[in-house]
Amino acid sequence: MSSLIRKASANLRAIRQTRPLVHNITNFVVMNSTANALLACGASPVMAHAENEVEEMAALAGALVLNIGTLTDVWVAAMLKAGRVATRLGKPIILDPVGAGATALRTRAAKEILARTRVGVIRGNASEILSLAGENSATKGVDATRSVDDAAQAAMLLARELNVTLAVTGVTDLVTDGRRVARIDGGHALMPLVTGMGCTASALTGAFHAVDPDPFSAAASALAFLGVAGEMAGQNADGPGTFQVRLLDALHALSPEEFELRCRIHEDEN
Amino acid sequence: MSSLIRKASANLRAIRQTRPLVHNITNFVVMNSTANALLACGASPVMAHAENEVEEMAALAGALVLNIGTLTDVWVAAMLKAGRVATRLGKPIILDPVGAGATALRTRAAKEILARTRVGVIRGNASEILSLAGENSATKGVDATRSVDDAAQAAMLLARELNVTLAVTGVTDLVTDGRRVARIDGGHALMPLVTGMGCTASALTGAFHAVDPDPFSAAASALAFLGVAGEMAGQNADGPGTFQVRLLDALHALSPEEFELRCRIHEDEN
């Protein structure tokens, strides 16, 4: 069994035991659903975005998740403040560049966060992530319009260029720190029909990175965990409504032992 | 079979095939639930409200939904900006005047949006919509306090006065462009016990209007679609919790063919 799979299982065990506080500055659409996903997984979520509060909160937390959906300028300022504290204290930062490439505000905000804080993991779909390279990527809202495979080589190069770990989600997820590459299978066809599934992946990456200092294994194990829970939730789901409910149940029910058995992370040989 | 019912079914088929992007500037209560309803139906939702982003987003979208719940002045400004772009580009605009008539801010904002953008459909309950006529309507929050029947004649007159299509929801829904009148049956007694059902109707009207340039048939087919899905969801629902879950399942499961068979739009003879 790969060491990444053992690491993934150990990370889940650590979350259940230590209940890390994950500070989210995130979009209005998913605040409730990501808080519930974090709680179901075993972590402690907190949402706080006031400029005169985020520094204290970021200092209390085990990880900081910055998600740029439903963005405005004051939220960018709060993200930068929180990010600077997390950077100074060496706390993991996860960036979810929702809609980067779709509007100038989103692309600019994502790039500014990358430039001014030490982001450990960027979790997005292929076109969001490629937009950070300055490519002309005509993204359509927050949909993935490029395949993970097309993006694999670009992702490795981009991870090195940006000096971050990239977690590119799609039918098969791809995680790379520019040196190592992991592919993760799992999930369910109903997932793209539920809003904020990508945001949930980013929030869970925050929980896993809070207990695992290696952004590569943290991101791979978070995506694998969501993938297995998604498979469990999809069994007998009648549609996107029941799927959401069962996903929360599965995030809670999945034990480290069962996760290890079902985890589908494949690390590429170098 | 009425041509409106065939149109309704064709509209649903078009949504499933083209997945129109629906740009929502909407209230905090329903952002998650309306995004999920749009996804379940087959459309692509995006929520964006920053003044320095809404023009780009409105230009990308197939329809713009403006919903004035949880309103503040900066949101009104963003709605007007997005609305002017959508007007200039000929994109359908749907206005949901949540709570108009209850407070001065809401009534004034709804009227300003109507005056300064080209709204295609107003979707609200009877007292919200009548408040736009300058009548003294003592609405109690967002509840419907007048019957659809009382409002029918007033609605036709008001639709002509405002030069919009009115979609007045209640036990029986009424849609009129001032010339044609359609009544839609369906839905379930649990719907008023779920927050944001009206907002969902407005968001779905955005999806249908994105594929159907006629605001009258677009609104009638959207309300009929939600009505049939509500009937399906209500079967065996144990309460408002299970109802919500099954509604998302039904919005996803309902095929254009079954929708055509169950669709209950009745167009009044002229």
Place this chain on the structure above:
Amino acid sequence: MSSLIRKASANLRAIRQTRPLVHNITNFVVMNSTANALLACGASPVMAHAENEVEEMAALAGALVLNIGTLTDVWVAAMLKAGRVATRLGKPIILDPVGAGATALRTRAAKEILARTRVGVIRGNASEILSLAGENSATKGVDATRSVDDAAQAAMLLARELNVTLAVTGVTDLVTDGRRVARIDGGHALMPLVTGMGCTASALTGAFHAVDPDPFSAAASALAFLGVAGEMAGQNADGPGTFQVRLLDALHALSPEEFELRCRIHEDEN
């Protein structure tokens, strides 16, 4: 049977009959879930936070619920405005000091609301509530870190000092107005794994206080109601996802008669 239990049942009956309007200025995470809980219970929720609207809305409502999660300064200003109107009109005010003690902004805002409006009930966990006494309480986000039993004596003293009713939730809930003390059992082990359960308790307290002028019996009956509904929801729940859905069903299904039979309020002898 205790008079508090008869009062609790009568309060629920009054909510179902009069559908009181509850004005919430609350956090983004729970707006949807608390609106749904209020609707399921039989009340009419409205969410409104604009500074130029809250005074009108507070005047229309039967109770005002101020919840300081996801707070910023402009929201504090809106809460104070609404609170002053409610105070002047003698409308019940419920304060939920989410995260007080965790950051200076939260603690300061809660204290300012207490000083400048007439709050009837503070509903929080032990560390949030104790932080209002100026104690050095190192709370960790919004988690309860002190037991209800440790807090009981402090709560009575603090209730007198602040001249409010305190509703301290935990495994056993404690309600005191500084003179009377009630303990409430009920609920389910899954409740802490669902975001915003405390916020739901506060919102329901608003509904009960809207029909019951005594803050002590209003708060005790609201917590007992949520406790019984939680027990019902927990039966056969597969996890935190199904629990949430069934909780809304139970809040709707629970009749005043069954509530009276299952209600577990124990008033301490003086």
